[in-house]
Amino acid sequence: MKFGIGQPVRRAEDDRLVRGRGRYVSDIVLPGQAVAALRRSDVAHGRLRAVAADAARAMPGVLAVYTHADIAGRLVPLGNEFPMDPPPAPVTVPHLADTHVRFVGQPIAFVVAETREAAEAAAEAIEVEIEELPAVVDPLAALAPGAPELHPEAPGNLAYDWHHGDAAEVAAIFAGAAHVVQAGVTNQRVAVAPMEPRAIAVAYDPAGAEGQGRWEAWVGCQGAHGMRGRMAVSLGVAPERIRVRVPDVGGGFGMKLMTHPEYALAALAAKDLGRPVAWVADRSESFLSDAQGRDMRGRVEGAFDAAGRILALRMDTVSGLGAQYSSVGVAVHTVFSAVLLGGMYRVPRIHARVRGAFLNTTPTDAYRGAGRPETIHATERLMDAAARALGLDRAEIRRRNLVTPAMLPHTTDGGFTFDSLDTHAVLDRALAAADWAGFEARRAAEAETHALGIGITYYMERTGGGPVETARVEVTPEGGARIWVGTQSNGQGHATAWAQILHEETGLPFERIALMEGDSDALPAGGGTGGSRSAKMASRVILLAAGEIREKGRALAAEHLEAAPSDIEFDAAASAFRIAGTDRSVSLAALAAEAGGIEGAGAVDGRASTFPNGCHIAEIAIERATGRAALRRYTVVDDFGRLINPEIVAGQVHGGVVQGIGQVLMEAARWDPETGQPLTGSFMDYAMPRAADLPRFAVEFLEVPARTNPLGVKGCGEAGAVGGISATASAVADALAAAGAAPETVEPPYTAETLWRALNRRA
Template structure:
């Protein structure tokens, strides 16, 4: 079909974006809107000796000032939404630490909200904040997770002695230890997954009004219903008293799924004043208060037989949770990601133990991949170390240990069921495209130019999709338009293009007659939002069900117009969506049939947690300049398996975006805190190095369609995969170049000064 599945249709929404016609939260305003501003802690750890807001309350234009004293008992605190239960004797479940919306008695990280000021203009609110007298008695700080767990470290919470949030693990410890005892060779490596800032193009924003009975909230979020549910819990109200509308969203990456203090505070202010209050974070606030990503330290160990086949893997990790839990912070490096430890390798037994630590830093949570990029990075660092220990070709060593297509369905020790996969095919395709065999000649040529070249091939897999519930409402209007409401909302993925493609495939209707509605928590009930690369997997299913429901209901209208029994009528997609009397040329369109009934609505709903497992091979090649430490990516090749492809153009774009974010983590992005004061040292784009278009060469990209069996279309999620593969590929390529110069151990981020320092130390 011209606009159906598999067609590389350009994103229709890009036309309005490029013309400046996107509509984000900050574009929605009206006369009389008030403005919120937050006074934030300037200290990393301190006792609040006094807080005097009296002058601020009297300042020009100020309508409201809230501190902890005014909200005590009015808001339920921010808590861990994913309590980890004990997994055996001697381990610790997640401790009951909660974050107040405004600091109470103590501040525990720079940027923690202390007061909210609401004024007629933003300038007035800022000026009033300058009048607040905040007296802090500074306390000792700790910013590193391992240091936080050492005896004598500054204590953050009475509820978490020793700053330990949890001590959790999966896998068979006894069998793993036994495998290490009989191994012909064992290897180990320390792996750093550095802390990063989400830095979405559109900062967090909200516009909240109260009409006397109900809140109306415009917010840039990854799910209107998710935000509604979180706010209902914080406000202690029925979810029906809240309506959340989500317009265009300029990037989410996991951060905009999480609960932050500002939204509920603005909601309280709007109710107190009976007014509309708006707030958009500035970039400095985003650096200080958005949930951040990664920050995991790991000791990885592998046991191998004499032929280099893996016998067991063992991991010990420490996760930096920040000063408090973010929504899913405790789950990111445990339940969400530990099951993929060991990658798609045929690992007989493994054990992964993780401790969570509280520190005087911004809380951490999901960031594009939600722990899975960290686990694949760890696994690939270990496989690289093992391949070198055996003196083996690094790509062939991986093929030796990867599962094969004949082994599917294959269940790993984390419970992941690989129903369809052909890793060897992806490795062969990616290494062929990269000219893996010709690299040594290119290394020598680079050396002749005074450059250090490096290469790496890695294999990744992702766990995507699954629950919770999802739904779609399809409204066929007599005027010839179909509107769609789907719970999984776009934060830049191209839903306005892809969802009509799926509906076109099911109904045959011109995609340009299909319009996607903005997020609205009043329209649907059972939805899960956008996250975990679930959108296509879940939306395709509910759209197909909704289309089927539409055809079934519109059949009555067709029956009346054609004066024929339902059993004598068939629906033809190929004819552009027409009901036809079988064996005749008498027909009516879907819109005519729907018009006979005054319009037709179809509903599709699912509620399950069946996952998909995209996978593939990334090959990265780099050159380093020893004089400056600059890193150049010279080649990049990918072979991916995303199952059935709906729109290859958008899939490639998603992979490119993920690759760039992964490269950012490896080549420059890192959030650094002063160990003595917990002050952020990379809190602006002057100090925090974002990736640039000029950093990347043309990317060789191949799709191997190996449909999965767990959803009707056979699709696998692709939104986060680029980051999962790029982090280890680029890190190991740079380490390969450094190793050739005598640098034995090096960890990301590989900024020019760090690379230069490594080379000079060697």
């Protein structure tokens, strides 16, 4: 089918968005809407002695000013939301600072006024007295004896000390191994920086929810039901008392799933004032207050036999959590990722230790890949080190250790079962496409002016995310269709992909299938978008809804055609029912017109994961005179199972790879180590990759369908970042090593200055 599954259909939503016809939270102006601004801490760590807000309250246009005293007992403090075993330190913080401030950007007061200008002026007029305390911004330093302590509930700034695997058993394997190799790994702190900043517009109806009062909120987030649940927790009310609606969303990357204090503060103000309240972050606030990503460093070790096969792996890392818990931040480097140590290699035993540190910086949480890029980076850095130590080609050592189809099903020591893969086929296609064999000639040809390097990664992803998903599909009397589903597009092309699935199943015209905005009232539940779960979960529930529509249509067709239902067959290509063996038929659209519409629904509850995997090969040239690094080639071969839309999938790969490249070559969120003041508070100081920094990507797909869902799809949204970091870092390390430098002494991001110094201090 021209617009069915597997076709590279152009995104249906793009024309509207590129013409400026998108509808974002900042475009929504509710009747009587007031505007909020925040007074944030400009001190990284200190005792909050006084907050003087009377002058601000008296300023023109100001409707309300909230400090901690005004919200105490009215909002549930912010804390960890993930049920980790053993539980992390019991640290909670209020929505507005009470006795202490712990990072620059922490909210101290919430101002509501008639206009944004009035709210911002009043926020600036609030006088704050803070007794400054010593700050710590480095995770390793935060855990060192004598470091400034942030929370009495977390002595020594230790949030958790989490382990997976049998340390003694792994140590015994290491003791008997032919080769033991180790490597350091750094995944520095990065800012999320979506195109659209965080925002909320919220109204309160005192007569709603059966007289208890009800909020209606428009939020730029990654799922209406998840945001409803998080707001309900903060407000201390039942979720049914909140309706969350989600219009267009300009990027999320995990951060827009999370609890942030501004949402509940705006809802509380809307209730108190009896009028809608809107808050839209500016870019400076985003750098200060949006949950950030990565911030993991440590060491990984491998035990190998004489032939270079892995016997066991172990990893010891420290994670910078920031000044307080973000929603599921404790899980990112533990449950979400450390159990994947070893990736898609055959690893009999693993042991991982992860410690979480509080420090005077913005909190961290899941960011595109949610820990998998970090752990795969550690794994692949070790594989490169092992290849050098054992004298093996870097592709060959991977080939010897990859799980192959003959080993399936294969259960890892982390407890995950691989059901579908063809790793050697993927690896061979990538090596050929990248001309791996011809690289040394290319390196020699430019040796005088450039240090060339080539990096290789075999990554794997675990996708799935949360068990529950629902959908509702209506075939309209006009012959079109509307889809409501609990996932949420943040730019991934859902309106196109979901329409392709429904078109394949019903034959309804692709251009007349509409994806409706996210709305927690439209469906009983929804899992949102995160963990690359959407294609797997949405496809399942849309298939179920389409199946119900076909069954209802069969019954209607039997009555219309005066035949037994068992004699009716459905022709999806014609979108029509006919009596088997005859030419008597009626279209689905005609039946919907007669019936006033036909609805179907679908719901699933299951946690089965999928395991996308692939090979990335990056080729980089570092100019010896300046240290400037330029990617010359970037090759990807991915196994995402069955592809719904190859063009959209390629776009997702491109975006993820660019975020990985950005992290390796230029991005880093930094703070002054003495004062805790942010040094990268705008795009003037925080570098982001641009088109001119990138080569053309060569992307191919090998479709090995998953066996855990009806379409055989595997998630693709985060995979580019998982492979992009380690492949690019591998290429830089290879270039430095070949030039006689010591790559293990160089910390990312690998800026021109960093690389120039590394090349010029070599022996």
